[in-house]
Amino acid sequence: xxxxxxxxxxxxxxxxxxxxxxxxxxxxxxxxxxxxxxxxxxxxxxxxxxxxxxxxxxxxxxxxxxxxxxxxxxxxxxxxxxxxxxxxxxxxxxxxxxxxxxxxxxxxxxxxxxxxxxxxxxxxxxxxxxxxxxxxxxxxxxxxxxxxxxxxxxxxxxxxxxxxxxxxxxxxxxxxxxxxxxxxxxxxxxxxxxxxxxxxxxxxxxxxxxxxxxxxxxxxxxxxxxxxxxxxxxxxxxxxxxxxxxxxxxxxxxxxxxxxxxxxxxxxxxxxxxxxxxxxxxxxxxxxxxxxxxxxxxxxxxxxxxxxxxxxxxxxxxxxxxxxxxxxxxxxxxxxxxxxxxxxxxxxxxxxxxxxxxxxxxxxxxxxxxxxxxxxxxxxxxxxxxxxxxxxxxxxxxxxxxxxxxxxxxxxxxxxxxxxxxxxxxxxxxxxxxxxxxxxxxxxxxxxxxxxxxxxxxxxxxxxxxxxxxxxxxxxxxxxxxxxxxxxxxxxxxxxxxxxxxxxxxxxxxxxxxxxxxxxxxxxxxxxxxxxxxxxxxxxxxxxxxxxxxxxxxxxxxxxxxxxxxxxxxxxxxxxxxxxxxxxxxxxxxxxxxxxxxxxxxxxxxxxxxxxxxxxxxxxxxxxxxxxxxxxxxxxxxxxxxxxxxxxxxxxxxxxxxxxxxxxxxxxxxxxxxxxxxxxxxxxx
Numbered sequence: 001x002x003x004x005x006x007x008x009x010x011x012x013x014x015x016x017x018x019x020x021x022x023x024x025x026x027x028x029x030x031x032x033x034x035x036x037x038x039x040x041x042x043x044x045x046x047x048x049x050x051x052x053x054x055x056x057x058x059x060x061x062x063x064x065x066x067x068x069x070x071x072x073x074x075x076x077x078x079x080x081x082x083x084x085x086x087x088x089x090x091x092x093x094x095x096x097x098x099x100x101x102x103x104x105x106x107x108x109x110x111x112x113x114x115x116x117x118x119x120x121x122x123x124x125x126x127x128x129x130x131x132x133x134x135x136x137x138x139x140x141x142x143x144x145x146x147x148x149x150x151x152x153x154x155x156x157x158x159x160x161x162x163x164x165x166x167x168x169x170x171x172x173x174x175x176x177x178x179x180x181x182x183x184x185x186x187x188x189x190x191x192x193x194x195x196x197x198x199x200x201x202x203x204x205x206x207x208x209x210x211x212x213x214x215x216x217x218x219x220x221x222x223x224x225x226x227x228x229x230x231x232x233x234x235x236x237x238x239x240x241x242x243x244x245x246x247x248x249x250x251x252x253x254x255x256x257x258x259x260x261x262x263x264x265x266x267x268x269x270x271x272x273x274x275x276x277x278x279x280x281x282x283x284x285x286x287x288x289x290x291x292x293x294x295x296x297x298x299x300x301x302x303x304x305x306x307x308x309x310x311x312x313x314x315x316x317x318x319x320x321x322x323x324x325x326x327x328x329x330x331x332x333x334x335x336x337x338x339x340x341x342x343x344x345x346x347x348x349x350x351x352x353x354x355x356x357x358x359x360x361x362x363x364x365x366x367x368x369x370x371x372x373x374x375x376x377x378x379x380x381x382x383x384x385x386x387x388x389x390x391x392x393x394x395x396x397x398x399x400x401x402x403x404x405x406x407x408x409x410x411x412x413x414x415x416x417x418x419x420x421x422x423x424x425x426x427x428x429x430x431x432x433x434x435x436x437x438x439x440x441x442x443x444x445x446x447x448x449x450x451x452x453x454x455x456x457x458x459x460x461x462x463x464x465x466x467x468x469x470x471x472x473x474x475x476x477x478x479x480x481x482x483x484x485x486x487x488x489x490x491x492x493x494x495x496x497x498x499x500x501x502x503x504x505x506x507x508x509x510x511x512x513x514x515x516x517x518x519x520x521x522x523x524x525x526x527x528x529x530x531x532x533x534x535x536x537x538x539x540x541x542x543x544x545x546x547x548x549x550x551x552x553x554x555x556x557x558x559x560x561x562x563x564x565x566x567x568x569x570x571x572x573x574x575x576x577x578x579x580x581x582x583x584x585x586x587x588x589x590x591x592x593x594x595x596x597x598x599x600x601x602x603x604x605x606x607x608x609x610x611x612x613x614x615x616x617x618x619x620x621x622x623x624x625x626x627x628x629x630x631x632x633x634x635x636x637x638x639x640x641x642x643x644x645x646x647x648x649x650x651x652x653x654x655x656x657x658x659x660x661x662x663x664x665x666x667x668x669x670x671x672x673x674x675x676x677x678x679x680x681x682x683x684x685x
Contacts, residue, residue: 039306041253041290044184048286048310049152051092052233056082057141059159061100061129064193072194072219075127078158082122085224086111089232093151093515094118099137100129106141108515110525113614117518134163135175142179142188150513152310153186154230155179160193176204176211185231185310186210194218197302205303213302214295223296231308239275239315244268246291253306256287261313277315285313314632322407326624331410333386335366335417341382341409344623357400358382364395366414371399379623384412388419489530492522492554492573494543502526503572514538519546530577532596533612536567543567552577589633591616598680600659602648607641607674620648635682647673656683 058078066073086094091111096118098105105125109118138157147153163172179188188211190197197205197213205213216222224230236242244252250268254261258281264274268291289309295301326342333339358369366389373380382399393414399407491503500512500522512526516538523532533549545565548554553576554561567573591598594611601608609616609631618630620643628637638654650659650670658667658681659674668678 039251039253039290039292041255041288041306043255043257043286043288045257047149049150049183049185049233050312051151052089053093053095053151053153054085054089054091054230055095055097055141055145055153055155057097057099057138057155057157058082058125059100059132059134059161060098060104060125060127061132061161062127063132063160064127072160074160074193074219074221077221078193079122079125081221081224083119086115086118088225089230091154093513095515096121096125097137097141098125099133099141100127101131102133103137103140106517108518108520110515110520113521113524114518131164132159132161133165133168134159134161135170135172136165136168138175139170139178142175144516145179146181147183147186149183152183152231152233153179155186155188156224156230157188157190158193159191160195162195162198171204172198172200173204173207176201176208179210182210185308187212187230187305187308189214189230191222192216194220202302208303209305211303212293212305215300215302216296217298220296220298222299231310233310233312235312235314236275237314239277239313240272242273242275242289242311243271243309244273244289244291245271246294250291250294253290254287255290256285258285258287261285261287275313277313281313281315287311287313324410332413332415333367333384334415335386335388335419338383338385339412341384342379343382344379359398359400360395364393364414365389365391366393367395367397367412369397382409386414386419389414389416392416489528489575489577492575494567494569494571494573496570498538498543498569500543502528502531531575532594541566542569542571587634589628589635590631591633591636596682598682600674600678600680602674602676604646605643605648607648609680624651641674644673650674654683657681 060075064073064075064078082096094109094111096105096107096109097103107121109115111118134157142155145153176188176190179186188208190201190205190211190213192213192215194216197215202213205211214222234243244250246252246268248267248269252263252266252268252273254263254275256262258278260276260278261281262276264276273289287310289311290306291309293301293307322343322345324341324343326340329339329341331339357371360367366386367384368387369382369384371380371382382397384397394411395414396411397409399409489502489504493501493503493509495501498514498516500514501509502512503509510526512522514520514525514536519535519537521532522528522534522536523530531552533547534552534554535546536543537546538544543566545554545561545563545567547563548561553574555574555576556567556571561567561573588594591609591611594609594614594616596611599610601610605620607618607620607627609618609627616631618625618627620641622643624640624642626637627639627641628634638652639657640650640652642649642651650668650672652670653659659678660667660681661675661678668674
C-alpha cells in the first residue's frame with residue numbers, strides 16, 4: 001500500500017507511523033474480542049417476513065375483574081398493557097380475540113391507521129363471562145391462521161383461569177399446536193395471570209418449538225415489551241446503534257447469511273449494540289439478534305426460546321457510517337479528466353487516527369488520487385484523476401482509515417489514451433496489502449515527499465491548462481428499476497376460501513392478507529399505491545366495498561361496482577385506473593400508504609411528504625439528502641435536497657420528475673428553494 005499525502009503538508013512519516021500503530025492496535029483488539037455467547041441463534045433461510053402481526057387472545061370471563069373465583073381485578077391493566085405494546089412495538093397488524101365460554105369477538109386493526117378505533121374498542125370491552133373454555137377457544141382462534149410469508153406473527157394468550165370446559169374435546173397439546181401453518185419466527189406465549197399453568201399445558205409448551213409460558217403473581221400484569229415476549233422486527237440505519245434494550249452486560253448473539261457481518265461486542269451496553277458490517281452490504285439485508293429472556297420480577301418462565309429481534313439492515317451503500325454526498329458524479333474518466341467524490345462521516349465513525357490514503361488493486365494503472373480533510377471536519381473529499389492508461393478498465397479504489405479499516409469506494413471507469421500536456425503523472429501505484437513491505441515504506445517516506453514537491457511544481461505549471469479543459473456534461477440520474485416495466489393491477493380475485501389476490505397485466509397473481517373483520521384499505525394493505533383509497537370490509541356474506549376512488553373503476557363482468565356493493569366469494573373483478581397520477585412508477589417503499597398524488601410541504605428545515613391518506617415528515621440536516629434513500633422509496637431516488645439557512649434547497653431532480661407550485665406549469669429547477677407547498681409528479685415506468 002502506498003500512502004498519499006495531503007497536499008501542501010506531506011507528513012508521510014507520521015501518517016505511516018499512525019497507520020502502522022493503528023493496524024497493530026486493531027490486531028490486538030481483534031485478538032481480545034470475546035467469543036460469541038452460547039445463545040441459540042439461527043436466521044431462517046429463504047424469504048423472510050417484512051411485516052409484523054400481533055394476536056391477543058383475551059379472557060373476558062368475570063374472574064378477570066375479580067368476580068367469582070377471580071383473585072384480582074386486572075382487566076383494565078391488561079388492556080393498558082396491550083396499548084403500551086402497540087405504542088412501543090408498532091406492529092403492522094393487530095387482532096384482538098375474546099373468549100370465555102367460547103371464542104366470541106374477533107377484530108382486526110391495520111396500524112397506525114386503525115389505532116383510534118382500537119383504543120375505543122378496548123375501552124368499551126368488558127369481562128362478563130362465567131366460563132373459561134381455554135383450549136377449544138385457542139384451537140378455534142389459531143386453526144384458521146395462515147402464514148403467507150409476509151407477516152411475522154406473535155400470539156399472546158392472557159387468562160387468569162384454567163380450562164373448565166366439561167367434556168371438552170380439545171386437549172392442551174392440540175390447542176398449543178393448532179397454529180400449524182406458521183413461519184419459523186412465529187411465536188405463542190401463554191400468560192397465566194395470578195394462577196399456575198396446568199401440568200398438561202406446561203408439557204405441551206415444553207414439547208413445542210414456538211411456544212412459551214409465563215406465570216404472573218396475583219395482581220401482576222406482564223410487561224409485554226420489556227419481558228421480550230414474541231419476536232420483534234427493527235429497521236437499522238446506523239451500524240453503531242442497533243436497539244438492544246437490555247441490562248448492561250446482557251450476552252448477545254447475531255445470525256446472518258453474510259460473511260463478515262457480526263457484533264463488535266457480544267454484550268449490550270446503554271441499550272444498544274454495534275455491528276461490524278462489510279464494505280458493501282445489500283440494502284435490506286436481514287439478520288437475527290438473540291438475547292436471553294428477561295422477565296418481570298416475581299414471574300416464572302416455562303420453556304421458551306431466546307428473545308429474538310429480526311433486523312433489516314439499511315446501512316447505505318458502504319455500510320460504514322459514511323454518506324456519499326454526490327452519487328451523480330461522472331466516474332467515467334478520459335485521459336486527463338478527474339472527479340471529486342465528496343463524503344460525510346457520521347460522528348460514530350472514528351476519524352481521529354487520520355485518513356491514511358488510497359489503495360488500488362493489483363494490475364490497475366492510469367489512476368491517481370488523494371484524500372483531503374480539514375482537521376476535526378466530518379466532511380472529506382476523494383480526488384481521482386486519469387493520468388493515462390494503455391487499457392480501458394474499471395478500477396475500484398479502497399479508502400484506508402487510520403483505525404486499520406478499509407472501505408471500498410465506487411468503481412472508476414478509466415479510458416485509454418495519453419493524458420494532455422500538463423497532467424501530473426500517476427503517483428498512486430497499484431498495490432496489494434503486503435506486511436513485508438511496511439518497513440521499507442517508512443524508510444522511503446522522504447523520497448515520496450521529494451517526489452510530491454516535484455509533482456506540485458508540475459501541477460502549478462499545468463494549472464492554466466486544467467482550468468481551460470471543458471467540463472463534461474453531467475449525465476441525468478435515472479432511477480434503476482428491476483425488469484422492463486412495472487406491472488399494473490388489472491383484476492382482483494376474491495376466492496372461495498376468502499383469500500384476496502391481485503392479478504397484474506402480466507397474469508401474475510399475488511395474495512393479500514386481509515383481516516377477517518373491520519374495514520381495510522386495499523392499497524395500504526397490499527402496498528400498491530394504485531389502489532390507495534379503495535376500502536372494503538369482510539362479513540359473513542362476503543366482502544363489502546366501502547369506498548371506490550373516483551379515478552378507479554371496479555367491474556364485475558359488464559357491471560360497474562359502487563360503494564356498498566357486496567362481493568361474494570369466488571368472484572373475479574376487473575380494475576381500471578383512470579387518472580394519470582396513478583400510472584405505474586418505481587416502488588414508493590415506505591411512502592406507499594400515503595397514496596397519490598404526492599405533495600411537498602416545508603416548515604423551516606422540516607419536509608412533509610403528503611398524500612391523500614397520510615403524511616411523512618423528515619428533518620433535513622446539513623449536506624445533501626437523497627429522499628429516495630431516506631424514505632427507502634426507489635421512485636424518489638435522485639430527488640435531492642439540502643439546507644440553506646432556514647430554507648430547504650432543491651439540489652437535484654431525476655430525469656422525468658417535476659416539482660411545480662400549485663396553479664403553475666413551470667417546473668422548479670435545481671438551485672431554487674422549495675416553496676411552502678408544491679406538487680410532485682413522478683416519472684412513469
